[in-house]
Amino acid sequence: MLEVNNLAIKTRQPILHDFNYQFLPGQFYQIAAENGLGKTSFLRAITDLIPIATGKILLDGKSYSQNKEKVFFFESSDWLNPNLNSLDYLKFVKKMWNSSASLTAEMEFLGVQDYAKVPIKKYSLGMKQKLLVAMYFVSDAEYYLMDEITNGLDEKSRNQLYDRLSQEVIKKNKCIIMTSHYSSELRIVNSHRLVLDKQMMREVPE
Template sequence: MRLKEGTPMFKIEGLSFQFDHEEIIQDLNFTMKSGTLACVIAPNGTGKTTLFRLIANRLKKNVGQIVIDGYDSHERVVFNSRLFFMEDAQRLTESFSALENLEVIKELWESTVDINEVVQLLQMESFQHKKVKKMSLGMRQKVLIAAAIVSDAQLLIFDEPLNALDLKNITLINALFLSLKKQGKMILLSSHNIYDLLEVTDNLYFLYQGKMRAVPNQLETIKAHYFELFN
């Protein structure tokens, strides 16, 4: 069902998830607007990937509502077409080349994005025909990011997108994130390395005790709050 006009582009209300009698996500609320990047920070095992799986309809929430562009997550086909989330680069099809993986994504999301332009944008020409199983982790990571762009989804979700990338490629990906924001995309990601993302992050959150806590986007404040909560 299409919700009323004027709702946020991406909204979570009262989301909870329990596993083995443990509350992983507790009454979580979150909103995000078009053209922004939000970064979630928390130690391993605190629920970041679980949250992303819930948003992507891969886990069944106990209670709550998730909406993208006015469409509720219960309307799975249209909702799922509006987001892209691949947990990590190991989820790529190993026996396919970079181009073949991107062609699959383009078909599944019914996208009109030019794959060759994305390959050039991410400087993947030298390994576009290489099979994923023969790629380095850094190459795989770039294919994963390319897949998100090729999907042309409105909400792009990444779990540690800068993993295994060197400084040159981190700079390239940050410039890409800025470009995607200008196109109106929403980018939700997690990272342990906030130092490399501060310049492109609009909103920063700690995932603490199953809820999102907004944190000022200033390095010293981030460090102080982190050690206060997670020490």
């Protein structure tokens, strides 16, 4: 369980105030907000990339630093080294997360195998996003934190991803937190929708 208690986040301006929530295994959570209101900052706060103003974040009863192998978060394709390739990243993730996932199967899922050894500097946005998706599934982490992961994906790939995320929730008991602009088309089981607005985040009916 990812437990958030009395959380406040402030960067150049206040982002979130007094947020309390429990993100549970076997559940999918979508966080919706206008651009610039702090969706990414919330994920960064969970993973210690930015400090929190007040409150506490516990991952299965421990701090993120004590349990970070349970979480996979790769913020955006901007983090990718353009001189490396898909295979470089996927092998690294598999090793660092001590995963038993199949590299071959995950590269085939959205077609990454077609350009696995091509330098990332030659990728389109869609190709980069497919690599990011493959990295999540190769990690096989208990918690996926996905920030606008569907950007650049075509409709077919998005639907494939949503179906797979449902399976990850049902069969592997994953806790998945995802920010996305495609709220109307999300069809994922055990889903919850949270809205971030005016420095407050709350769950709203589907």
